[in-house]
Amino acid sequence: MNPPLGIIAEITHRCPLHCVYCSNPLELASRKDELATEAWLEVFRQGAGLGVLQLFLTGGEPLARNDLTQLVRGAREHKLYVNLITSGIGLNAARLGELVAAGLDHIQLSFQDSEAAPADAIAGARAHELKLALAREIAQHEVAFTVNIVVHRQNLQRLPQMIAMARDLGASKLEIAHVQYYGWALRNRSYLLPTREQVEESRALIESAQKRLEGQMRIEYVLPDYYAKYPKACMGGWGQKMILITPAGKALPCHAAEVIPDLEFDRVCEKPLRWIWEESEAFNRFRGEDWMQEPCKSCERRSHDFGGCRCQAFLLANDANATDPVCSLSPHKEKILLSLAPAPHKASVHRS
Amino acid sequence: MPGCRVSETAGESSTLMVPEGAMRLNASALAIVRLCNGVRTFAGMIASLKEEFPGAPPEQLESDAGSLLEKLRAKGVVAW
Numbered sequence: 001m002n003p004p005l006g007i008i009a010e011i012t013h014r015c016p017l018h019c020v021y022c023s024n025p026l027e028l029a030s031r032k033d034e035l036a037t038e039a040w041l042e043v044f045r046q047g048a049g050l051g052v053l054q055l056f057l058t059g060g061e062p063l064a065r066n067d068l069t070q071l072v073r074g075a076r077e078h079k080l081y082v083n084l085i086t087s088g089i090g091l092n093a094a095r096l097g098e099l100v101a102a103g104l105d106h107i108q109l110s111f112q113d114s115e116a117a118p119a120d121a122i123a124g125a126r127a128h129e130l131k132l133a134l135a136r137e138i139a140q141h142e143v144a145f146t147v148n149i150v151v152h153r154q155n156l157q158r159l160p161q162m163i164a165m166a167r168d169l170g171a172s173k174l175e176i177a178h179v180q181y182y183g184w185a186l187r188n189r190s191y192l193l194p195t196r197e198q199v200e201e202s203r204a205l206i207e208s209a210q211k212r213l214e215g216q217m218r219i220e221y222v223l224p225d226y227y228a229k230y231p232k233a234c235m236g237g238w239g240q241k242m243i244l245i246t247p248a249g250k251a252l253p254c255h256a257a258e259v260i261p262d263l264e265f266d267r268v269c270e271k272p273l274r275w276i277w278e279e280s281e282a283f284n285r286f287r288g289e290d291w292m293q294e295p296c297k298s299c300e301r302r303s304h305d306f307g308g309c310r311c312q313a314f315l316l317a318n319d320a321n322a323t324d325p326v327c328s329l330s331p332h333k334e335k336i337l338l339s340l341a342p343a344p345h346k347a348s349v350h351r352s
Numbered sequence: 353m354p355g356c357r358v359s360e361t362a363g364e365s366s367t368l369m370v371p372e373g374a375m376r377l378n379a380s381a382l383a384i385v386r387l388c389n390g391v392r393t394f395a396g397m398i399a400s401l402k403e404e405f406p407g408a409p410p411e412q413l414e415s416d417a418g419s420l421l422e423k424l425r426a427k428g429v430v431a432w
Contacts, residue, residue: 005374053359053367053374079359081369106355106371144355144371168416172353173371218428 001278003051007080008244008255011040011071014064016089018124019112021150021185021192022351023257029247033333039269041074046273048078051241055080059233060247063090069102076103079103080128083108084187085148088134089127095136108175109135113163116156124350132169139170143347147171152179152192163209167217174204174217178224182256182311186352193340199227214262226336228303231308231324238286238310243277251276253283255274256311260320286310286320293321295329356429358385368386370429380405384417387431 006035011030035043044055055075062068063086075082084099085105111131113119119128138145147166151159159176166174178199179185179192194202206221213219225232235242235254244252250265251273252258257266263285266276277283285291290301296307305314308324317332325332358377359367366382368375377385384398387397394417401413424430 006372053369054372056372081357081374082361083372105357105369108371144353146371172355215425215431266377 001171002240004277005052005241006054006056006243007041007043007047007052007318008056008058008242009037009043009253010059010244010246011062011068012064012247013060015059015087016064016125017061017127018350018352019150019184020122020124020188020348020350021152021179022182022231023180023185023255024351025256026183028060033248035064035245035247037070037248040071042244043079043175043249043273044071044075044280046268047243048080050277052276053081054083056083056085058085059339061087061089063095066120069095069098072104073102073112081105086110087123088127088131093132096134096141097286100141100143104143107138107147108146108148109138109147110150111162111165112150113155114149114158118158120235121301122154123233130240134341135169135171136157144173145171146173146175148175148177150177150179151194153194153198154192156194156198156202159205160209163213163219166312167213171217175222176202177222180224181226182259182315183312184349186315188348189339193226194224196227196340199224202335209279225308225312225324225326226340229328231312231327233305234309234312234324237306239277239283240287240306243273250279251282253286254311255308256309256315257282259311260314263320291321293323296323299329353429353431358382369428370405370427373427380408380416381420384420385424388421388424394418 012034013024014031059308062084072082082104085108088109109131110240111119115130120126127143147169149162165176181189185192208217210219238253244255245268246252249267249269251268252265263282265282266280292302292307308327310320313322313324314320323330326335358368359369366377368377368385383401387400397417398414401417402410405413421430
């Protein structure tokens with residue numbers, strides 16, 4: 001069995017932002033349940049022993065933990081490549097210098113928009129100006145720098161300004177990701193889901209920007225799967241590439257996996273990581289193709305997209321074994337198409 | 353580029369570590385990556401490679417280095 005390529009370490013659920021599309025579960029782990037420094041370092045050690053190369057420190061806001069520098073240093077000692085996925089809130093020049101000195105390889109800084117007012121409205125906090133100042137600090141350091149912007153119906157019209165902003169901030173990569181509809185985002189779907197015209201227009205715009213900025217800034221674009229013909233190859237396949245550890249130490253095959261009922265997730269403090277990856281019921285449940293139903297079972301694309309996302313199948317078709325309902329071959333596609341019909345403008349709800 | 357580094361483990365092939373990814377390097381690929389220092393020209397690289405691999409046909413070195421560098425440029429590892 002191949003080892004996981006990466007560990008996604010959600011080191012805390014605490015976060016100063018309250019984004020309307022937050023991808024964390026509806027029920028957050030509290031501070032007292034978070035794994036201690038030593039427990040995380042042990043996870044990194046076991047991961048490296050298993051063959052993991054990449055570590056993604058995320059949250060919540062990872063900067064909310066005051067042992068972050070120690071975690072970065074420990075991960076580097078185990079020869080992991082350390083990515084920090086952050087809103088930047090809680091970072092200043094001194095702390096940034098410490099993190100880079102500890103061996104941080106890559107910072108992915110999130111923005112909510114290219115303009116302060118709508119950005120702060122989405123985040124439920126005054127954050128945009130702070131992020132801009134911070135980005136200029138990051139660009140001064142020997143660390144890879146990615147700008148990430150989540151897009152949706154309310155901000156897609158500013159895509160050209162977003163690209164210009166990332167370029168101006170000196171990012172080497174810009175990641176434009178459409179909202180994925182789980183957790184809080186599913187609750188706010190009618191507010192966030194873009195129109196088909198918006199999606200088509202943005203795709204053309206991105207393609208021309210990619211050509212124009214070749215060799216200067218890479219642009220990665222994650223399309224919304226609701227408009228796709230086929231589902232996304234979620235997580236590169238269940239239990240194939242990634243292992244996610246929640247703040248309280250539960251090991252999950254993807255960040256939304258806890259929505260699937262009757263699936264028990266093991267904890268890293270109770271079981272070795274290798275056993276969880278190779279033997280546990282949760283990681284084996286949707287591994288390979290044995291669990292598939294029709295139309296996936298006989299579909300020639302089954303080895304490309306693995307039937308799509310198991311969590312989305314459960315959330316939208318109430319069956320985690322079903323074909324991902326966004327697939328044009330799914331009997332539930334109708335339901336998806338209905339949700340795309342222009343909805344009356346609905347106010348959004350900030351994550352609590 | 354910042355955030356790109358080579359990780360060498362004794363007795364194993366080297367790994368080029370980049371943001372959110374990794375790439376195994378064989379001996380010649382490692383030599384090529386090692387020569388990327390931000391100022392060296394392509395011609396300069398080929399000259400060094402010829403010294404390092406005297407047995408290899410020069411055209412082969414040029415095409416190998418060229419295709420690897422194109423690949424690395426697409427991944428944002430090198431720039432020119």
